Amino acid sequence: MGEEGTKKNLANEQSHVSKTTSLSGPLGPIEIERGDPSGQPFGVSLIVLDDEDDDEKAEQKKKESTRSLHFSLYAPNAEKVQLVLYFDRDESKNDALTEPTIQIDMTRKEEEDDSEDDSEDDKKGIFTVQITKGVPLRGARYGYRVFGHNSKENKQRFDDSVVLLDPYATMVSSGRKYFGEEHKARKERDRPNPPDMLGTYDFESKPFDWENVDHPRINEEDSVVYEMTVRAFTREDESMNENIRGSFLAIAEKVKYFKDLGVNAIELLPVFEFDEMEFKRFPDDPDERYRARAHMVNTWGYSTMSFFAPMSRYASNGGNGIDAAREFKHMVKTLHQAGIEVILDVVYNHTGESTDDRPNFCSFRGIDNANYYMMDENNDYMNYTGCGNTVNANNPMTKDFILASLRHWVQEYKVDGFRFDLASCLTRDERGRPMESPPLIREIAKDPILSKVKLIAEPWDAAGLYQVGDFPNWDQWAEWNGKYRDTCRRFIKGTDDQKKDFADSLLGSSRLYRRNNRKPFHSINFITAHDGFTLNDAVSYQSKHNHDNGENGNDGANDNESWNCGQEGETGDANINNLRARQMKNFLMALFVSQGTPMLLMGDEYGHTRFGNNNTYGHDDRRNNFQWMEMEKYKETRFRFCSNMIKFRKANPLLGRKEWLDDRKCIWHEDNWDNEESKFIAFTLVDDISGNNEDLYIAFNAHEYMVQASLPKIEDGMSWHRIVDTNLTSPDDFDFKGSQRIGSEGIYNISEWGAVILQKKR
Secondary structure, X not given: OOOOOOOEEEEOOOOOOOEEEEEEEOOEEEEEEEOXXXXXXXXXXXXXXXXXXXXXXXXXXXXXXXXXEEEEEEOOOOOEEEXXXXXXXXXXXXXXXXXXOEEEEOEEHHHHOOOOOOOOOOOOOEEEEXXXXXXXXXXXXXXXXEEOOOOOOOXXXXXXXXXXXXXXXXXXXXXXXXXXXXXXXXXXXXOOOOOOOEEEOEOOOOOOOOXXXXXXXXXXXXXXXXXXXXXXXXXOOOOOOOOOOOOHHHHHOOHHHHHHHXXXXXXXXXXXXXXXXXXXXXXXXXXXXXXXOOOOOOOOOOOEOOOOOEOHHHOOOOOOHHHHHHHHHHHXXXXXXXXXXXXXXXXXXXOOOOOOOOOOOOOHHHHHHHHHEXXXXXXXXXXXXXXXXXXXXXXXXXXXXXXXXXXHHHHHHOOOEEEEOOHHHHHEOOOOOEOOOOHHHHHHHHOOOHHHOEEEEOOEOOOOOEOOOOOOOOOOOEEEOHHHHHHHHHHHHOOOOOHHHHHHHHOOOHHHXXXXXXXXXXXXXXXXXXXXXOHHHHOOOOOOOOHHHOOOOOOOOOOOOOOOOOOOOOOOOHHHHHHHHHHHHHHHHHHHHOOOEEEEEOOOOOOOOOOOOOOOOOOOOOOOOOOHHHHHHOHHHHHHHHHHHHHHHHHOOOOOOOOOOOOOOEEEOOOOOOOOOOOEEEEEEOOOOOOOOOOEEEEEEOOOOOEEEEOOOOOOOOEEEEEEEOOXXXXXXXXXXXXXXXXXXXXXXXXXXXXXXXEEEO
């Protein structure tokens, strides 16, 4: 009996049973008990009847049917719900079934609940059914037909012709085995729902053995985050068995790479079940907007369909939702054994169901549209996400759903944190107005389970709400610091009047975060992320090149704060390429010497290019895929520098401080703050920790000329030693031991567009 993504429920007796019926099925009679077994969760769960009789009677019970499947759906505005099951004697045929095996009317709770208890937990509108015999305990597909009335006033979208995915399904059967595979039933009307996604379960397999492996629980100030995509990371790794490339298992096999790089947390782009084929639904659509994107595959995954189930097509070797759940756990366990945390990029701001204009009808829309989505007075979907719909996150029903989903991933899969996509959407009320104390955000911060994991907000949305530094936080939430990214890019490329802002960014963005009990690590520092230019492209392209996306180059950000160093795109000019290499090192050095939590984008360690496309969400090709041959090519240069910067940061207690620095711990060598044309900055981090008096001198020169820097005077018996000079080539650009002593004259020449780290040693 298994626990794969489900809950095992024990009960001493069945309660509120009204009657038992029997129907015929492929495995024999199907026995149905209509009622409401108390204490059962939403979704499908297993009820095992406890037996307090003697051993002989208990053994006899085991031979009889003592395990029941319980299905529960919360649909308070529905008039009627049917459970729809698809299964065959041969489990391998279940995914291909197009006609339901059986449909069962479910019982609405308030119709039979005689209790006078009107407590908050006694929700009305819960539809349930219990099956005691004739349905397999593993691998059946299931969904619901939900019946109800639609009107402009009630803002519902009931459609009983569609079999809906259970919102609480912990595993999904998509009817497709491989990522990007076409649907077997080419016409949507021949599938249970357009994306052909239904729930499934496994109560037969043995529980996953975690072997007492638990969360690494890395201190926030010690985190180094690596943002990456499951599929893209290993899709082109020819050293790996082809059957596991692009899967959760493949990530588990890359532990050594993560250790060599030095990161201790991976932040995975969405891994909840999504429909990667959504753009291919309308290849012949009369509207050119839809037709133009039909060549693309949603490889980033920001179109969630199920918030409890891991992406089924991230299972290895054409596996299914059951395999994906087990392999996800194996991935987490393996990473945890290596001291690496797993953070999930989660998309609770919208779903992949789209809008009334070509809806990808799958689940929430047909169960309770008015509760799950934000609707305006005209019965239209509010769109604060840029994706057509907006989840009604602070509605009590939806809020409870999101909280349950988050807890599920922490308790069932042991994930270590979440990055919330377009988190500012989650601060809006049901009418779209920003709230000072949004219930969902507050409850996450106060929750006894969720408050113990890392919480990261992307503090803006697609409708102009920008909350960097102001996201409601309760001293728990960290933020993607978009201002840090923009400031670093401006200063290092040589933009005027950036020195003060750059200095603040280097010390943890105190102007934004030094309030209440917030710390420097609440600033998630990044130069690049999945959307936008890669590090290589930020120094190679002046403007975006997104024409392959099918939107006439109108998608993607226009304000990239990039500089091509003299020529657009790839070039054979050695001087330009050398400058680009130096600028990439400058960015990496800034990232890893800054106070706050650094985040590195997958591929930046070797200089990955997307050829100037800054919005590659729909390209399942080398633009997104990690290029392992390129990594090997640059292993002793770009990778080496990046890896050494990470390891130097982790080894040096002056970097990544928990508390804010004052003027005694950070000394600025600067009297030119108000000169808008000044692009040189230098400071010393005073060693008040190690006892060895090993201060760090750090300087950046964004001028187009060399600067003769006067080094701070130091006591007798000490001297400055060079750790980093980005103007030098590998291996001289990074000397971990600082073996090169700087002369006693106290001057160091810092090249144009260069940066240095010196360490004081005896």
